[in-house]
Amino acid sequence: MFDQIAGNKRVKDVLKRMLDNGRLPGALLFTGEEGIGKKLFALEVARTLNCRTPRNNEACGECGPCQRISRLNYPQRDDADEWNQIIWTDHPDVGLVIAPRRVLRVEQMRQIEKEANFRPFEGKARVFLIDEADKLNDASANALLKVLEEPPRTSYLILITARPAMLLPTILSRCQVIRFAPLTPDEIETHLTRSKEIDKKTARLRARAAGGSMGRALSGDLVTFTSQRKAMLKVLNALVVSNNRAELLRSAEQLNEAQYKDEFEERLDVLETLIRDAWMLSLGVKSSQLVNEDLLSELQPIAEKLDSSRAANWILQIEDLREQLIVNINRKVTTDALFLTMAGDVAAQKRPKVR
Numbered sequence: 001m002f003d004q005i006a007g008n009k010r011v012k013d014v015l016k017r018m019l020d021n022g023r024l025p026g027a028l029l030f031t032g033e034e035g036i037g038k039k040l041f042a043l044e045v046a047r048t049l050n051c052r053t054p055r056n057n058e059a060c061g062e063c064g065p066c067q068r069i070s071r072l073n074y075p076q077r078d079d080a081d082e083w084n085q086i087i088w089t090d091h092p093d094v095g096l097v098i099a100p101r102r103v104l105r106v107e108q109m110r111q112i113e114k115e116a117n118f119r120p121f122e123g124k125a126r127v128f129l130i131d132e133a134d135k136l137n138d139a140s141a142n143a144l145l146k147v148l149e150e151p152p153r154t155s156y157l158i159l160i161t162a163r164p165a166m167l168l169p170t171i172l173s174r175c176q177v178i179r180f181a182p183l184t185p186d187e188i189e190t191h192l193t194r195s196k197e198i199d200k201k202t203a204r205l206r207a208r209a210a211g212g213s214m215g216r217a218l219s220g221d222l223v224t225f226t227s228q229r230k231a232m233l234k235v236l237n238a239l240v241v242s243n244n245r246a247e248l249l250r251s252a253e254q255l256n257e258a259q260y261k262d263e264f265e266e267r268l269d270v271l272e273t274l275i276r277d278a279w280m281l282s283l284g285v286k287s288s289q290l291v292n293e294d295l296l297s298e299l300q301p302i303a304e305k306l307d308s309s310r311a312a313n314w315i316l317q318i319e320d321l322r323e324q325l326i327v328n329i330n331r332k333v334t335t336d337a338l339f340l341t342m343a344g345d346v347a348a349q350k351r352p353k354v355r
């Protein structure tokens, strides 16, 4: 049942309408960030199509087909042959391919074409998920085109990607695109407490650390997140409250230390949410709207001294830095520059006003 999956109400409505009217397109493309449930939704579509005892046109979740479709049997890590083929669920009509290495292979697409042309063995429809569809290269995309153009009436192809811009136009144009939104912290929290029986306090913290991704909320490391917030809160304090440049440069240095190398971008994310929170507080937004609501007492003194235009500038500067990271600049130099520019705004603001 779609209501068992967190978030993306609009996507649920769209898919449900298509399924209700029997007008589900044979080729779908699910796009949106990692970890927000695209694959779960795709499997739910497969369940809805094959459920033996549907309720209100939705999968019951309990009959044999429903249960078996939920079981995907990933091969052993080193079993190269198995990864090069369709990975079936426990249901003979529902399977998935994923890139064994950097690309989805021609053989995989040929197998999908062949299998899609069979009538369903057991259920009412055959459903094939193509995960990481951005890894189709020219050759494998070509091998997929024909079946994508006109899938047999009882077969459905669902392409899944977090990077739709990487897809060839020929692929994009043949799919109905369904866009998934990141989950809100509330949606994640509710799901964690209700479905995963995680206690409320932990769920709240995990929801905040997740940046819209249920995947990250479930796997994320709370200890790391807590220490990241502490470090970035220090930066914000040095910028706004104490105007302490030495502290700021120490933080920039720490951000570039080898042990935090992999966390660099996460830390930037955290810094950005803290800036936004302090900014919102300074505008009188209710504390329940904050991402870091539990840090209210630390954020309050920052908010009192924070100027809106400075906060807006900082967010732009962080965005700039993110873009520069893509072209692989020297992190150390750029982080120092970022923090000093941010501090520069403080200095400028503190200059006495000309009367």
Ligand SMILES: [Zn+2]
Pocket (backbone or CB within 6 Å): 050, 051, 052, 053, 054, 059, 060, 061, 062, 063, 064, 065, 066, 067
């Ligand atoms: Zn069922």
